Amino acid sequence: xxxxxxxxxxxxxxxxxxxxxxxxxxxxxxxxxxxxxxxxxxxxxxxxxxxxxxxxxxxxxxxxxxxxxxxxxxxxxxxxxxxxxxxxxxxxxxxxxxxxxxxxxxxxxxxxxxxxxxxxxxxxxxxxxxxxxxxxxxxxxxxxxxxxxxxxxxxxxxxxxxxxxxxxxxxxxxxxxxxxxxxxxxxxxxxxxxxxxxxxxxxxxxxxxxxxxxxxxxxxxxxxxxxxxxxxxxxxxxxxxxxxxxxxxxxxxxxxxxxxxxxxxxxxxxxxxxxxxxxxxxxxxxxxxxx
Amino acid sequence: xxxxxxxxxxxxxxxxxxxxxxxxxxxxxxxxxxxxxxxxxxxxxxxxxxxxxxxxxxxxxxxxxxxxxxxxxxxxxxxxxxxxxxxxxxxxxxxxxxxxxxxxxxxxxxxxxxxxxxxxxxxxxxxxxxxxxxxxxxxxxxxxxxxxxxxxxxxxxxxxxxxxxxxxxxxxxxxxxxxxxxxxxxxxxxxxxxxxxxxxxxxxxxxxxxxxxxxxxxxxxxxxxxxxxxxxxxxxxxxxxxxxxxxxxxxxxxxxxxxxxxxxxxxxxxxxxxxxxxxxxxxxxxxxxxxxxxxxxxxxxxxxxxxxxxxxxxxxxxxxxxxxxxxxxxxxxxxxxxxxxxxxxxxxxxxxxxxxxxxxxxxxxxxxxxxxxxxxxxxxxxxxxxxxxxxxxxxxxxxxxxxxxxxxxxxxxxxxxxxxxxxxxxxxxxxxxxxxxxxxxxxxxxxxxxxxxxxxxxxxxxxxxxxxxxxxxxxxxxxxxxxxxxxxxxxxxxxxxxxxxxxxxxxxxxxxxxxxxxxxx
Numbered sequence: 001x002x003x004x005x006x007x008x009x010x011x012x013x014x015x016x017x018x019x020x021x022x023x024x025x026x027x028x029x030x031x032x033x034x035x036x037x038x039x040x041x042x043x044x045x046x047x048x049x050x051x052x053x054x055x056x057x058x059x060x061x062x063x064x065x066x067x068x069x070x071x072x073x074x075x076x077x078x079x080x081x082x083x084x085x086x087x088x089x090x091x092x093x094x095x096x097x098x099x100x101x102x103x104x105x106x107x108x109x110x111x112x113x114x115x116x117x118x119x120x121x122x123x124x125x126x127x128x129x130x131x132x133x134x135x136x137x138x139x140x141x142x143x144x145x146x147x148x149x150x151x152x153x154x155x156x157x158x159x160x161x162x163x164x165x166x167x168x169x170x171x172x173x174x175x176x177x178x179x180x181x182x183x184x185x186x187x188x189x190x191x192x193x194x195x196x197x198x199x200x201x202x203x204x205x206x207x208x209x210x211x212x213x214x215x216x217x218x219x220x221x222x223x224x225x226x227x228x229x230x231x232x233x234x235x236x237x238x239x240x241x242x243x244x245x246x247x248x249x250x251x252x253x254x255x256x257x258x259x260x261x262x263x264x265x266x267x268x269x270x271x272x273x274x275x276x277x278x279x280x281x282x283x284x285x286x287x288x289x290x291x
Numbered sequence: 292x293x294x295x296x297x298x299x300x301x302x303x304x305x306x307x308x309x310x311x312x313x314x315x316x317x318x319x320x321x322x323x324x325x326x327x328x329x330x331x332x333x334x335x336x337x338x339x340x341x342x343x344x345x346x347x348x349x350x351x352x353x354x355x356x357x358x359x360x361x362x363x364x365x366x367x368x369x370x371x372x373x374x375x376x377x378x379x380x381x382x383x384x385x386x387x388x389x390x391x392x393x394x395x396x397x398x399x400x401x402x403x404x405x406x407x408x409x410x411x412x413x414x415x416x417x418x419x420x421x422x423x424x425x426x427x428x429x430x431x432x433x434x435x436x437x438x439x440x441x442x443x444x445x446x447x448x449x450x451x452x453x454x455x456x457x458x459x460x461x462x463x464x465x466x467x468x469x470x471x472x473x474x475x476x477x478x479x480x481x482x483x484x485x486x487x488x489x490x491x492x493x494x495x496x497x498x499x500x501x502x503x504x505x506x507x508x509x510x511x512x513x514x515x516x517x518x519x520x521x522x523x524x525x526x527x528x529x530x531x532x533x534x535x536x537x538x539x540x541x542x543x544x545x546x547x548x549x550x551x552x553x554x555x556x557x558x559x560x561x562x563x564x565x566x567x568x569x570x571x572x573x574x575x576x577x578x579x580x581x582x583x584x585x586x587x588x589x590x591x592x593x594x595x596x597x598x599x600x601x602x603x604x605x606x607x608x609x610x611x612x613x614x615x616x617x618x619x620x621x622x623x624x625x626x627x628x629x630x631x632x633x634x635x636x637x638x639x640x641x642x643x644x645x646x647x648x649x650x651x652x653x654x655x656x657x658x659x660x661x662x663x664x665x666x667x668x669x670x671x672x673x674x675x676x677x678x679x680x681x682x683x684x685x686x687x688x689x690x691x692x693x694x695x696x697x698x699x700x701x702x703x704x705x706x707x708x709x710x711x712x713x714x715x716x717x718x719x720x721x722x723x724x725x726x727x728x729x730x731x732x733x734x735x736x737x738x739x740x741x742x743x744x745x746x747x748x749x750x751x752x753x754x755x756x757x758x759x760x761x762x763x764x765x766x767x768x769x770x771x772x773x774x775x776x777x778x779x780x781x782x783x784x785x786x787x788x789x790x791x792x793x794x795x796x797x798x799x800x801x802x803x804x805x806x807x808x809x810x811x812x
Contacts, residue, residue, distance in 0.1 A: 020354020050439035057444030060299040139332030248478035259488035275341030
């Protein structure tokens with residue numbers, strides 16, 4: 001075994017998160033999570049997940065030492081952020097480890113690790129847009145990674161892999177892109193920093209229930225087979241490829257099970273979606289079906 | 292020896308942000324503090340919203356166990372909307388299948404991916420001489436030398452022989468596939484995982500048609516096979532090599548269970564409703580007591596919340612932040628039952644149901660105690676928690692086939708309902724990690740107050756108003772620590788509870804700094 005293998009070190013930081021994004025990544029079917037952690041993802045290239053709070057062997061100071069060692073490798077590692085960044089009251093609402101006997105805030109960690117990274121993957125709607133913890137009244141002042149970077153003059157490229165949680169294919173696809181072709185240019189992203197490869201179309205555009213919508217046949221309650229628009233579906237305002245990709249290795253998806261889309265990939269989640277089970281106002285609709 | 296402080300910050304391989312601080316005197320833990328290091332205020336975010344949104348929002352409390360929150364939320368809303376006795380049979384069954392399969396895959400995740408690296412030395416794979424392609428691919432990985440996320444780690448106390456270690460490392464990989472398939476099976480009825488949409492007030496969403504039932508049962512069979520032939524034998528192998536851990540980490544020895552998996556339709560009262568796992572409490576005397584939820588209170592003397600909110604029942608619970616409190620050290624409140632400290636989780640579920648004489652639980656536990664040649668008291672321990680979790684997995688998996696076959700084809704899976712102007716509700720269930728309660732107050736068809744008391748709040752709670760430490764703190768106190776630089780005992784104890792928060796531990800010399808206080812600088 002003397003062939004050259006290029007290592008891509010990855011630091012996975014959890015901020016104001018619920019770990020749902022990590023669990024979703026564990027659900028990746030091809031490649032499997034074992035292929036990603038252990039094998040060469042692409043011949044001659046291996047992703048080295050140095051720090052991940054849920055799976056790593058070490059604990060405590062070992063974790064902090066790894067973080068500090070990796071920061072020194074400027075521009076050589078990928079930072080993944082899961083969760084929003086609490087900023088209120090001097091960022092006291094979340095801490096990861098200590099320095100000189102004082103807790104180090106998540107905000108501080110995101111800034112330090114972010115400004116020295118090759119690129120940052122903001123995984124999930126919380127990291128990409130603030131998400132649920134930033135929902136009204138946003139008690140902890142949660143912000144997205146991009147906003148934190150803007151306010152602190154950090155220019156590291158950020159890729160927003162939205163979704164609550166994101167589909168594992170969206171994450172794996174972005175990593176494969178970076179490993180095979182490098183970081184893509186601005187033409188590969190929408191206005192919200194999401195990769196167009198996965199977030200180009202509205203759910204509504206590719207929904208298998210679209211014919212019911214066009215015919216004006218609407219579900220009265222969840223589980224009914226018709227279009228779910230009248231009982232709160234956000235498909236007409238949410239961008240993602242769920243209808244064609246489906247979830248959990250093609251087993252199902254929200255609308256497939258008979259539940260309305262909650263627009264979990266959108267920057268306005270959860271407030272635009274709330275109340276989730278009331279029809280969206282018609283004036284929220286883009287020009288559906290028109291060029 | 293003298294006195295040293297051992298802090299672990301972050302504690303990894305758990306969910307969330309947790310810090311453990313201990314003071315070790317003459318090699319034994321004298322004091323222990325468990326601190327939750329993240330506050331998101333989801334209960335504040337729920338206020339003023341449509342009550343039905345609780346099912347969507349509370350799942351986001353935890354992405355590892357969102358489904359129990361969905362179940363607790365809809366159970367809570369059923370009671371608040373006055374429809375708890377109208378959930379159709381199919382709705383009840385689909386809820387059970389979603390929750391049951393979640394438990395099974397989550398317990399597998401816990402043993403292999405969160406706990407096992409404390410007992411299994413991955414580096415032993417370097418010596419593997421066999422032909423298993425999976426183990427050989429890990430051998431190649433070890434040879435390349437970039438060993439994240441498995442190294443660095445604590446070094447020293449790995450006791451399994453090389454051949455068993457290599458086999459279990461192969462099982463670690465197989466378990467990744469098994470938990471993924473478990474989540475896929477959940478998605479059949481839940482739309483997606485995590486954060487699905489399959490349960491609603493008044494029932495479930497997805498019609499349990501025969502094709503879905505058949506697919507589910509055969510995915511379940513694959514998991515059952517893994518539980519019986521891989522997971523349980525591996526737990527026994529670890530227990531044999533680390534048998535001293537049957538005597539470590541007991542803690543408070545009070546156990547509480549809310550009950551889960553409804554087996555009966557038409558009963559509005561959750562405490563009277565027949566459930567596969569019944570409710571109650573028990574203690575070291577193994578006497579079963581019925582549960583009385585009115586005895587639950589939450590105390591905040593040592594939490595970053597206003598003292599004026601202390602001692603309330605969760606239905607009157609308030610969340611008022613006060614991070615200037617001198618003696619506070621956690622974002623977690625301290626829930627107590629009848630004023631006392633109680634542990635929750637699969638061990639509590641198993642013990643409470645063992646003592647109430649649930650026949651399947653009793654037979655299985657007795658069979659394993661006979662294998663170990665020991666009495667039930669060995670279950671009050673680190674290994675007792677792992678064994679109880681595995682037995683809980685088997686019991687749940689074994690019963691789900693019959694539950695699935697109870698579906699009534701062509702009948703509805705939910706009902707239509709009206710949201711009342713006012714009302715209160717309570718939803719009690721057993722999450723994967725233990726007793727979970729949701730409480731709601733509705734005014735003007737909106738959420739006036741929503742409160743969740745989650746399992747890890749019980750287990751990782753700080754001291755209460757009387758200064759009595761929480762279950763994990765008590766489990767740590769009195770534990771001998773062999774090697775301060777590699778405090779295996781502490782992380783094995785903490786992880787045996789399967790906590791749902793992330794934390795940290797580091798060691799400072801006695802001349803070093805004070806236990807860090809939460810200061811605003």
